[in-house]
Amino acid sequence: MAVVPLQTKHTLSRITNNIPTSHRPSLLRLRVTCSVTTTTKSRPTRENLVVVNPPLSTDTALQSSWTRRLWVSAGCTTVFVSFAKSIIGGFGSNLWLEPALAGFGGYILADLGSGLYHWATDNYGDGSTPLVGTHVQDSFDHHECPWTITERQFANNLHFLARGTTLMVLPLDLAFDDHVFHGFVSTFAFCVLFCQQFHVWAHGSKSELPPLVVALQDIGLLVSRERHVEHHRAPYNNNYCVVSGVWNKVLDESKFFEALEMVVYFKLGMKPRSWINPNSEWTEETEITNC
Ligand SMILES: [Zn+2]
Numbered sequence: 275m276a277v278v279p280l281q282t283k284h285t286l287s288r289i290t291n292n293i294p295t296s297h298r299p300s301l302l303r304l305r306v307t308c309s310v311t312t313t314t315k316s317r318p319t320r321e322n323l324v325v326v327n328p329p330l331s332t333d334t335a336l337q338s339s340w341t342r343r344l345w346v347s348a349g350c351t352t353v354f355v356s357f358a359k360s361i362i363g364g365f366g367s368n369l370w371l372e373p374a375l376a377g378f379g380g381y382i383l384a385d386l387g388s389g390l391y392h393w394a395t396d397n398y399g400d401g402s403t404p405l406v407g408t409h410v411q412d413s414f415d416h417h418e419c420p421w422t423i424t425e426r427q428f429a430n431n432l433h434f435l436a437r438g439t440t441l442m443v444l445p446l447d448l449a450f451d452d453h454v455f456h457g458f459v460s461t462f463a464f465c466v467l468f469c470q471q472f473h474v475w476a477h478g479s480k481s482e483l484p485p486l487v488v489a490l491q492d493i494g495l496l497v498s499r500e501r502h503v504e505h506h507r508a509p510y511n512n513n514y515c516v517v518s519g520v521w522n523k524v525l526d527e528s529k530f531f532e533a534l535e536m537v538v539y540f541k542l543g544m545k546p547r548s549w550i551n552p553n554s555e556w557t558e559e560t561e562i563t564n565c
């Protein structure tokens with residue numbers, strides 16, 4: 275509660291000058307004590323929200339399950355096999371530069387891929403969309419309550435992309451032995467599989483994150499917290515990449531996604547969600563009061 279003085283457009287002397295002098299003494303004996311009482315709405319904090327709502331870690335929608343853990347294990351195994359093929363091939367041929375460069379390429383392209391995928395699931399489809407409906411719904415929920423991503427358990431958050439990684443990398447593990455190729459595949463797949471964890475860290479607070487993660491964020495090897503915050507602020511159409519974020523600047527400055535949205539709109543008639551109603555459905559973390 276705060277009491278603030280009433281401010282009039284005109285000064286008191288200017289008002290009283292229009293009153294006949296004979297009436298002024300009685301009027302001026304009045305003490306004008308007008309005030310306005312206002313309530314200042316404080317910004318809700320994470321602690322406030324946790325107190326108001328049940329602990330989110332008990333919410334089954336945020337928990338891992340054995341099925342999800344198995345998918346994450348399968349994804350990690352296929353990535354590890356690919357990585358092992360690259361390393362074993364390096365020892366066998368003594369060629370290290372090529373797989374290292376291929377791995378670097380995988381890391382760079384994975385960031386671009388994360389941006390494209392994130393843009394698509396943020397803006398198009400819904401929970402019933404084939405194959406990616408779950409992730410579309412997750413993206414939608416994430417924009418309604420951004421900080422809850424930090425409450426999701428590890429396999430809960432990673433299982434969806436782990437499924438995709440397993441299904442994509444397993445056939446490549448079985449079909450190819452080229453260690454340069456696997457240098458690319460293993461790094462690309464690793465970044466895709468773990469990009470949601472990088473995303474979680476981008477929502478973490480510096481004091482709670484492991485120092486190594488903070489250091490990697492600060493030197494730009496992982497998507498930074500500062501840049502990702504911008505993704506959750508109007509106009510809600512930038513900083514989509516969540517691996518290293520190295521592509522964000524070039525994609526945002528070139529208005530790549532805006533151009534892509536225009537193409538989709540004119541070709542398919544579909545408006546991205548970021549155009550439609552950003553203020554009511556996509557809110558900033560600190561403005562959430564009921565989730
Ligand atoms: Zn998003």
Ligand SMILES: [Zn+2]
Pocket residue numbers: 416420473477502505506
């Ligand atoms: Zn986010």
